[in-house]
Amino acid sequence: MSESIRIGLIGAGENTRVRHIPGLQAIDGVEISAVANSTVESSQRVADEFGIPQTFETWQELVASPEIDAVVIGTWPNLHCEVTCAALEAGKHVLTEARMARNLDEAKQMLEASKAHPELVAQIVPSPFGLECGPAITSLLKTHFLGDLREVIVLGANDQFWDYSKPLHPRQDAELSGKNTLALGILHESLMRWAPEPVQVFAQAELFEPTRPLPEENCFVEVGVPDSLQVVAELKGGVRCMYHLSGVTLFGPGLQIHLYGSRGTIKVEFVDGQEKVSCGRADDKELQLMEIPEEEKGSWNVEQDFVDAIRGNKKVSLTDFKTGVKYMEFVEAVSRSAEANAPVTLPLES
Numbered sequence: 222m223s224e225s226i227r228i229g230l231i232g233a234g235e236n237t238r239v240r241h242i243p244g245l246q247a248i249d250g251v252e253i254s255a256v257a258n259s260t261v262e263s264s265q266r267v268a269d270e271f272g273i274p275q276t277f278e279t280w281q282e283l284v285a286s287p288e289i290d291a292v293v294i295g296t297w298p299n300l301h302c303e304v305t306c307a308a309l310e311a312g313k314h315v316l317t318e319a320r321m322a323r324n325l326d327e328a329k330q331m332l333e334a335s336k337a338h339p340e341l342v343a344q345i346v347p348s349p350f351g352l353e354c355g356p357a358i359t360s361l362l363k364t365h366f367l368g369d370l371r372e373v374i375v376l377g378a379n380d381q382f383w384d385y386s387k388p389l390h391p392r393q394d395a396e397l398s399g400k401n402t403l404a405l406g407i408l409h410e411s412l413m414r415w416a417p418e419p420v421q422v423f424a425q426a427e428l429f430e431p432t433r434p435l436p437e438e439n440c441f442v443e444v445g446v447p448d449s450l451q452v453v454a455e456l457k458g459g460v461r462c463m464y465h466l467s468g469v470t471l472f473g474p475g476l477q478i479h480l481y482g483s484r485g486t487i488k489v490e491f492v493d494g495q496e497k498v499s500c501g502r503a504d505d506k507e508l509q510l511m512e513i514p515e516e517e518k519g520s521w522n523v524e525q526d527f528v529d530a531i532r533g534n535k536k537v538s539l540t541d542f543k544t545g546v547k548y549m550e551f552v553e554a555v556s557r558s559a560e561a562n563a564p565v566t567l568p569l570e571s
């Protein structure tokens with residue numbers, strides 16, 4: 222590898238332009254050397270905007286280039302498995318966007334590919350929810366603030382898909398997003414940083430409006446992902462857990478995680494990029510807002526983590542492929558349960 226790390230972008234869309242490009246360009250010794258989007262024109266636009274010297278017509282050509290040390294994959298999940306496996310096989314480090322893959326099978330293929338190349342870094346962009354307050358919550362949990370965790374509520378209900386006249390969103394397209402439904406996987410990933418893993422799920426899902434406009438083809442297409450999902454789950458140790466996910470709740474509760482223990486409660490609300498944590502014990506009159514000192518706050522460190530891991534300075538923790546497979550297993554179990562209208566036990570056998 223040359224002195225500087227030469228990065229190739231595959232799918233430099235919205236999140237890559239807002240987050241990863243500025244994050245990477247701020248790190249000394251890192252060069253964004255090339256980009257491959259879905260079209261030459263779109264690759265060129267990104268190259269011009271961010272001063273990237275080379276474009277490739279296809280992601281396969283970028284992956285094959287000896288001038289690239291690492292790839293950042295910013296496409297929807299439909300390409301995460303194929304591109305990740307090809308890039309690792311070609312000797313490139315990989316940072317891929319969330320959700321890890323469309324389904325458990327693809328996630329497992331990615332994990333196997335990473336195990337076959339332990340010399341390469343394999344990282345998934347983590348759930349951003351709880352990055353800021355996570356360290357403070359972990360410290361609080363270590364003091365046994367909750368006592369025994371008994372019940373959990375996960376809410377991810379808003380109106381992002383309420384307006385049926387809006388075109389099909391990639392998140393509603395099963396070909397692109399697979400079994401990922403609403404904010405299920407991402408909230409579950411955050412929850413797993415604070416709670417034990419699930420041992421059983423029972424899910425039910427509904428699609429209130431089965432078609433959406435596809436303006437470029439002047440037609441309507443079928444929606445492949447539910448717009449309302451409820452999951453009753455049991456976590457290890459007998460913890461009871463409920464998830465309510467919806468994209469069609471006007472004035473819904475938004476994104477929240479509640480942890481109820483034998484001695485106390487922790488409630489986390491994710492509002493407009495802010496993380497609000499409230500806590501209470503039996504002798505409190507009401508929940509108290511937790512003031513987290515600046516030095517105890519975590520932050521988005523994704524690009525620096527990737528580069529540090531490539532330089533061998535630390536291992537990937539947020540988020541490694543093993544953790545990704547775990548949340549994809551949950552997503553898969555929920556999807557199978559909703560389809561069968563029956564409980565599903567974890568871990569899944571295949």
Ligand SMILES: NC(=O)C1=CN([C@@H]2O[C@H](COP(=O)(O)OP(=O)(O)OC[C@H]3O[C@@H](n4cnc5c(N)ncnc54)[C@H](OP(=O)(O)O)[C@@H]3O)[C@@H](O)[C@H]2O)C=CC1
Pocket residue numbers: 231232233234235236237257258259260263264279280295296297298318319320346347348349391
């Ligand atoms: N971790 C986080 O905090 C967040 C993660 N995400 C995740 O990031 C991913 C992308 O989201 P977002 O940036 O909003 O999506 P965009 O639709 O803006 O970007 C997708 C990109 O993929 C490119 N693409 C599609 N097909 C190909 C192909 N065959 N070869 C190369 N590039 C291709 C598109 O190219 P073109 O520009 O030519 O169309 C586009 O640049 C999703 O999985 C989403 O869930 C999103 C937001 C936040």
Ligand SMILES: O=C1CO[C@H](CO)[C@@H](O)[C@@H]1O
Pocket residue numbers: 319320347348349407
């Ligand atoms: O994976 C993701 C990370 O968080 C985003 C919201 O901030 C989600 O939209 C996205 O799917």
